[in-house]
Amino acid sequence: MDVVMIGAGYVGLTTGACLAELGHRVTCVDNDALKVARLRRAEIPIYEPGLSELISKHVESGRLSFSDEPALAASKADAVFIAVGTPSGPDGDIELSYVKNAATSLAPLLKPEAVVVIKSTVVAGTAQMVRRLVHEARGRSDVYVASNPEFLREGSAIRDFLEADRIVAGADDARAAKVLEQLYAPLREKGIPYIATNTTNAEMIKYAANAFLALKIGFINEVADLCEAAGGDVAAVADGIGLDRRIGRAFLNPGPGFGGSCFPKDTRAFAAIGRRFGQPQAIVETLIDRNEVRKSALAKRILSELGGKGRRVAILGTAFKANTDDVRDSAALTIMPLLLKAGAKVTAHDPKARHETERHVSGAAWADCPYEAARDADVVVILTEWDEYAGMDLDRLAKSMSGRVVIDCRNLFEPEAVAARGLKYVSIGRKAAAPVERIKARRTGAGTGNWSEIAAAPA
Numbered sequence: 001m002d003v004v005m006i007g008a009g010y011v012g013l014t015t016g017a018c019l020a021e022l023g024h025r026v027t028c029v030d031n032d033a034l035k036v037a038r039l040r041r042a043e044i045p046i047y048e049p050g051l052s053e054l055i056s057k058h059v060e061s062g063r064l065s066f067s068d069e070p071a072l073a074a075s076k077a078d079a080v081f082i083a084v085g086t087p088s089g090p091d092g093d094i095e096l097s098y099v100k101n102a103a104t105s106l107a108p109l110l111k112p113e114a115v116v117v118i119k120s121t122v123v124a125g126t127a128q129m130v131r132r133l134v135h136e137a138r139g140r141s142d143v144y145v146a147s148n149p150e151f152l153r154e155g156s157a158i159r160d161f162l163e164a165d166r167i168v169a170g171a172d173d174a175r176a177a178k179v180l181e182q183l184y185a186p187l188r189e190k191g192i193p194y195i196a197t198n199t200t201n202a203e204m205i206k207y208a209a210n211a212f213l214a215l216k217i218g219f220i221n222e223v224a225d226l227c228e229a230a231g232g233d234v235a236a237v238a239d240g241i242g243l244d245r246r247i248g249r250a251f252l253n254p255g256p257g258f259g260g261s262c263f264p265k266d267t268r269a270f271a272a273i274g275r276r277f278g279q280p281q282a283i284v285e286t287l288i289d290r291n292e293v294r295k296s297a298l299a300k301r302i303l304s305e306l307g308g309k310g311r312r313v314a315i316l317g318t319a320f321k322a323n324t325d326d327v328r329d330s331a332a333l334t335i336m337p338l339l340l341k342a343g344a345k346v347t348a349h350d351p352k353a354r355h356e357t358e359r360h361v362s363g364a365a366w367a368d369c370p371y372e373a374a375r376d377a378d379v380v381v382i383l384t385e386w387d388e389y390a391g392m393d394l395d396r397l398a399k400s401m402s403g404r405v406v407i408d409c410r411n412l413f414e415p416e417a418v419a420a421r422g423l424k425y426v427s428i429g430r431k432a433a434a435p436v437e438r439i440k441a442r443r444t445g446a447g448t449g450n451w452s453e454i455a456a457a458p459a
């Protein structure tokens, strides 16, 4: 089929390249002419594993091209996807102006029977509203509107698309339903569950899924804090509850609070829809508050470990999660400014997100590797779970630092391994760190030094 993708961001580029992989001819259109010029030079504006290779493959196969001018491609397209941003508005509700602009400017260009597919995350009722706008702009009702929310995660976007848990195809008429079926035929043949439903359900499914996943994270974060206070180990607790198939182990990893371009924005939108329809989503409202409080509480905790102005802290990881250069709503964007404001000297490192972080946070120094960031640091804080940090040489890290505190917000290490280097390990709900003296005693043969003795010692 001939497809046009409006918006060449994370979702548009990935979806465009993957639809080309499924055999369709795709033109990705963006109104950012600079972005399109870069894409035409094979410069991929985002870091997403495998995306650059997939794009090159299909530019060469002739099935993928880029344009900043939708007219020609849209006039031939069977399906026009809208994958533009839907940022948060002031009351948490989403800003639909990009979706509306894209739809109305395209409307007169479409051939009869074309289907506009909304890929952006939008609130219930948006597809119906877009249908009215498109028909008004054309002066006739010979094109159709569908809702096909996207569930990919940054960092594993291509696999999430091509090996999706399910495809949600929202259509209110036979033509839109048929075009969606044809677009996804290769994935349906592979046995990927295909949920054919109406547009309102499709829109609701997307928000309910994100709200539920965010709730799992918010829940385990609080369980982790309780474990820390009660002397439990959240990793064991998450394994123990996650093996219950009704619960599942995924998304039970505690951290510095969820971030990214989706969970914070989508939970706010979900809560806003609840208020708008007179059905407040109290659980999600609380989750949003707790997640924000978590990030600033973490900054306070870092400052208390740091113990005074002018002391040095290394921040390892500023992306909202590993394998992306995206820093939207990342914990680092809340925590770094608070540390700098309190007079700390901050040196940061991230394998991919330095450039993006520098657009939002000024005043920090940057290092080329984690050990350089840790040089002379009083406290090292891990905020992103990059493999590079999980694989760090702890002896080298300990030698680089002048202080002794490692605050690991992603639980990358076994507490004992860090403590054995004479470091105080502050994790998120793992076993309490052994005090430096006790570890030293163990190394020098004083005391029994067994694990239960170390674990039982006060942090």
Ligand SMILES: NC(=O)c1ccc[n+]([C@@H]2O[C@H](COP(=O)([O-])OP(=O)(O)OC[C@H]3O[C@@H](n4cnc5c(N)ncnc54)[C@H](O)[C@@H]3O)[C@@H](O)[C@H]2O)c1
Pocket: 006, 007, 008, 009, 010, 011, 012, 029, 030, 031, 032, 035, 083, 084, 085, 086, 098, 101, 102, 119, 120, 121, 122, 150, 151, 152, 153, 154, 261, 262
């Ligand atoms: N990022 C994700 O992981 C993810 C996953 C699933 C769903 N979503 C949803 O998908 C949507 C897009 O998210 P994103 O992260 O790809 O956004 P993005 O900001 O990375 O990309 C949006 C692109 O649309 C372009 N654009 C805006 N208006 C346009 C127009 N009228 N014509 C042409 N181009 C236009 C912008 O220049 C930009 O390049 C959002 O609704 C988001 O909530 C995102």
Ligand SMILES: O=c1ccn([C@@H]2O[C@H](COP(=O)(O)OP(=O)(O)O[C@H]3O[C@H](CO)[C@@H](O)[C@H](O)[C@H]3O)[C@@H](O)[C@H]2O)c(=O)[nH]1
Pocket: 121, 150, 151, 152, 153, 154, 155, 210, 213, 217, 250, 251, 252, 253, 254, 255, 256, 257, 258, 259, 260, 261, 262, 263, 266, 320, 321
């Ligand atoms: O056990 C976990 C899992 C995630 N996170 C954090 O939660 C945030 C979001 O992570 P993730 O869901 O992996 O990334 P996204 O790329 O934002 O993907 C989410 O948001 C997308 C946009 O809607 C959806 O398409 C995806 O299905 C949904 O997982 C990040 O800050 C993670 O560090 C945790 O703290 N613990």
